[in-house]
Amino acid sequence: LDRFDTVTIIGVGLIGGSIGLALRSRGLARRVVGVGRDPGRLDEATRLGAIDHGSTDLSLGVRHAEVVVVCTPVTRIAADAVAASEAAGPGVLVTDAGSTKRELVAAIEAHPAGRRTFVGAHPIAGSEKKGAGAARPDLFDGRACVLTPTTATPPDRLDRARAFWSSLGCRLSEMDPTDHDRALAATSHLPHAVAAALAAAVPAEHLALAGGAYRDGTRVAGSDAALWTGIFLANRDAVLHALDDFEAHLAAFRQSLSQTDEQALIAWWDLARTRRQLYDAKAEGPGSTF
Amino acid sequence: LDRFDTVTIIGVGLIGGSIGLALRSRGLARRVVGVGRDPGRLDEATRLGAIDHGSTDLSLGVRHAEVVVVCTPVTRIAADAVAASEAAGPGVLVTDAGSTKRELVAAIEAHPAGRRTFVGAHPIAGSEKKGAGAARPDLFDGRACVLTPTTATPPDRLDRARAFWSSLGCRLSEMDPTDHDRALAATSHLPHAVAAALAAAVPAEHLALAGGAYRDGTRVAGSDAALWTGIFLANRDAVLHALDDFEAHLAAFRQSLSQTDEQALIAWWDLARTRRQLYDAKAEGPGSTF
Numbered sequence: 001l002d003r004f005d006t007v008t009i010i011g012v013g014l015i016g017g018s019i020g021l022a023l024r025s026r027g028l029a030r031r032v033v034g035v036g037r038d039p040g041r042l043d044e045a046t047r048l049g050a051i052d053h054g055s056t057d058l059s060l061g062v063r064h065a066e067v068v069v070v071c072t073p074v075t076r077i078a079a080d081a082v083a084a085s086e087a088a089g090p091g092v093l094v095t096d097a098g099s100t101k102r103e104l105v106a107a108i109e110a111h112p113a114g115r116r117t118f119v120g121a122h123p124i125a126g127s128e129k130k131g132a133g134a135a136r137p138d139l140f141d142g143r144a145c146v147l148t149p150t151t152a153t154p155p156d157r158l159d160r161a162r163a164f165w166s167s168l169g170c171r172l173s174e175m176d177p178t179d180h181d182r183a184l185a186a187t188s189h190l191p192h193a194v195a196a197a198l199a200a201a202v203p204a205e206h207l208a209l210a211g212g213a214y215r216d217g218t219r220v221a222g223s224d225a226a227l228w229t230g231i232f233l234a235n236r237d238a239v240l241h242a243l244d245d246f247e248a249h250l251a252a253f254r255q256s257l258s259q260t261d262e263q264a265l266i267a268w269w270d271l272a273r274t275r276r277q278l279y280d281a282k283a284e285g286p287g288s289t290f
Numbered sequence: 291l292d293r294f295d296t297v298t299i300i301g302v303g304l305i306g307g308s309i310g311l312a313l314r315s316r317g318l319a320r321r322v323v324g325v326g327r328d329p330g331r332l333d334e335a336t337r338l339g340a341i342d343h344g345s346t347d348l349s350l351g352v353r354h355a356e357v358v359v360v361c362t363p364v365t366r367i368a369a370d371a372v373a374a375s376e377a378a379g380p381g382v383l384v385t386d387a388g389s390t391k392r393e394l395v396a397a398i399e400a401h402p403a404g405r406r407t408f409v410g411a412h413p414i415a416g417s418e419k420k421g422a423g424a425a426r427p428d429l430f431d432g433r434a435c436v437l438t439p440t441t442a443t444p445p446d447r448l449d450r451a452r453a454f455w456s457s458l459g460c461r462l463s464e465m466d467p468t469d470h471d472r473a474l475a476a477t478s479h480l481p482h483a484v485a486a487a488l489a490a491a492v493p494a495e496h497l498a499l500a501g502g503a504y505r506d507g508t509r510v511a512g513s514d515a516a517l518w519t520g521i522f523l524a525n526r527d528a529v530l531h532a533l534d535d536f537e538a539h540l541a542a543f544r545q546s547l548s549q550t551d552e553q554a555l556i557a558w559w560d561l562a563r564t565r566r567q568l569y570d571a572k573a574e575g576p577g578s579t580f
Contacts, residue, residue, distance in 0.1 A: 124501045144499055173498075183496045191503035194488050196562035197539040198481060199569075201532070206473045207569045208463075209434055211414045213481035214569070216506040221566040225559035232547055232555060242491070243544060247537075249487040254533060257522055265522060269515035272486035276511040279489075279497045279504070 004029040004164070008065040008088075010058065010080050012036050012045040014127055015097045016071030017135030020050035022168045025137040035061035045132040059087035067164055070096040075230040078107035085113040093160045094118045099184065100234040101148045101177035109152050119161035120148035120177060123170055124188070128222035138169070145170035148177040185238035190246055192228055193239070196221045294319040294454070298355035298378075300348065300370050302326050302335040304417055305387045306361030307425030310340035312458045315427040325351035335422040349377035357454055360386040365520040368397035375403040383450045384408045389474065390524040391438045391467035399442050409451035410438035410467060413460055414478070418512035428459070435460035438467040475528035480536055482518055483529065486511045 007023055009016040012034040023029045034051035035058050036042050042054025055061035058080065062068050068084040070077050077098045085094045085108075094117045098104055101120045108114035123145040127134055145165045149158045162172060175183070199221035202210060232239055249272075256264035297313055299306040302324040313319045324341035325348050326332050332344025345351035348370065352358050358374040360367050367388045375384045375398075384407045388394055391410045398404035413435040417424055435455045439448045452462060465473070489511035492500060522529055539562075546554035 124499060126502065144501075146499065183499050186492045187496050187500040187504055190491065191488060191500075191507045193540070193543055194484060195503060195507055196559055197536055197543060198484050199562040199566040200539045200558075201480065201536040202476045202565065202569075204565065204568055206477050207565075207572050209414060209436065209473050210477040210481075210569060211434075212416065213485060213510045214477055215573070216509050217481045217485055218562075218566050218569070219506050220503045221559075221562045222570070223563070225556045225563060228559055229552055229555040233550055233552060236547055236550065240544065240547060243540070246487055246491040247540070249490050250483070250533070250537070253483055253487060254530065257526055257530060260523055260526065262519055262523060265519040266515045268490075269486055269511075269518055272489040272508075272511045273513070273515060275492065275494065275497075276489040276508050278494055279492075279500060279508070280512070282497055283505070 005066040006031045006064045007067045008033040008062045010035040010070045011072035014134050017050040017132030018139035021137035062088040068094045074098045074234045078104040081108045082111045082114045085117040095121045099231045102181045105177045122146045128220050141169040147174045181235045182238045185242040189239045190242040295356040296321045296354045297357045298323040298352045300325040300360045301362035304424045307340040307422030308429035311427035352378040358384045364388045364524045368394040371398045372401045372404045375407040385411045389521045392471045395467045412436045431459040437464045471525045472528045475532040479529045480532040
């Protein structure tokens with residue numbers, strides 16, 4: 001594995017911090033620079049060993065970067081990626097870790113410097129926690145990471161993006177940005193919305209009687225509101241479509257229960273159980289880790 | 291703590307097996323008898339140390355019992371509890387571990403022997419796994435257990451039910467059976483239905499991109515279909531009401547997202563996050579364990 005020279009991480013929170021920890025603990029980069037707006041958070045990331053040093057000046061921070069990884073919220077990724085592609089040297093690879101891809105890839109590729117340097121990426125790893133304090137060097141180990149090259153993506157940057165994300169331990173796949181957003185609407189954005197609706201639907205006075213189904217089903221509702229609002233808005237149509245599918249399943253449950261149709265309820269549940277077991281089989285299968 | 295003499299467990303699966311393991315590992319009973327329809331499962335429960343011996347004959351199995359705990363699916367609890375109360379001595383305490391209470395308590399109390407001996411109970415502990423092989427002696431440690439006495443419940447049996455469930459490590463509370471079913475519709479039955487709908491809503495071809503929100507949000511969809519169908523049907527009206535509440539929260543999300551109303555989405559998410567944090571605070575608070 002070739003070592004990267006300077007890697008600059010823009011946004012050193014949970015994801016950016018974990019990338020920094022992975023790079024530094026594996027000796028994958030000569031130097032890791034963090035860029036952020038809050039000097040206190042950059043100091044914390046430095047103390048935690050996620051970056052070698054920090055800068056609040058994006059242009060300075062990316063100037064010598066061989067790779068720039070943009071880990072800011074999806075609402076800011078396009079602007080940060082374009083700024084980085086314009087401030088860094090012409091050989092830079094700019095990639096990101098955003099949960100949505102279609103809008104931001106299009107926005108970045110609308111800029112010449114962005115089009116020459118950018119490869120969209122989405123490492124599917126995270127937590128309801130935020131900040132570099134929750135970062136872990138093994139966050140990406142065996143996790144799926146989707147790269148979203150387009151016809152505009154320079155092949156040499158795509159190769160380097162593959163090498164970069166693989167070096168962090170990710171299991172790579174590649175998709176069209178629009179296909180990515182549709183898939184992730186179902187696999188991630190919908191489950192987050194459902195978790196939040198479920199969290200709110202249980203009255204506070206009954207929480208002492210909540211068991212494991214509530215605990216696990218609502219865990220991600222502890223995530224940041226602005227972060228998830230940005231993701232939902234950036235993938236609005238696909239999320240609404242996934243919500244339609246989910247509500248159709250709920251409506252089938254409602255109808256069978258209203259009619260006290262035992263056989264229909266059993267069949268409904270068994271379809272869900274089979275899908276869930278398929279997920280477990282994929283998650284536990286050889287060579288496939290989640 | 292006084293030791294119980296013979297405790298008979300009807301239905302030695304995950305819950306019944308865990309009760310047996312808890313009784314035997316804590317030395318709480320002189321003898322633990324298992325009653326079931328399948329001799330092979332009774333042999334397994336004996337091998338695992340969950341019971342001292344098993345019987346496929348309910349009348350024989352409960353004959354010398356001081357306490358009978360009915361751990362069969364909710365569709366069978368009333369018949370098993372009545373049969374046990376008629377076959378055991380007049381001093382017996384019959385209790386259960388069913389997830390619903392209103393219908394079955396009424397059915398049992400409609401029988402004179404049931405009315406003289408029964409105290410409804412619901413230890414809120416479980417797993418998506420089934421069978422005595424998944425049983426654990428600590429399953430009830432610190433878990434909530436709701437007793438559902440009525441005006442018909444004999445005070446001495448209620449005292450003994452309190453002693454019995456406390457001895458397993460449960461944190462006791464008492465509720466009217468109807469109030470119990472309404473609360474559990476929200477805290478447990480709805481979360482199970484939502485998990486199943488979510489499990490089924492993600493297309494099989496996208497499961498490799500499913501992350502932690504799907505994994506945790508659908509865990510309980512691996513549970514047994516007949517078991518959960520029985521629970522939903524036994525608590526139909528309350529589950530439909532909880533589903534209304536949940537769908538109202540989803541509808542609010544849909545409307546805000548359709549209108550790209552960022553502030554409304556943030557407020558919606560923050561309500562959910564606050565509720566989930568309240569749950570965490572209760573779960574982690576001193577003296578309160580979930």
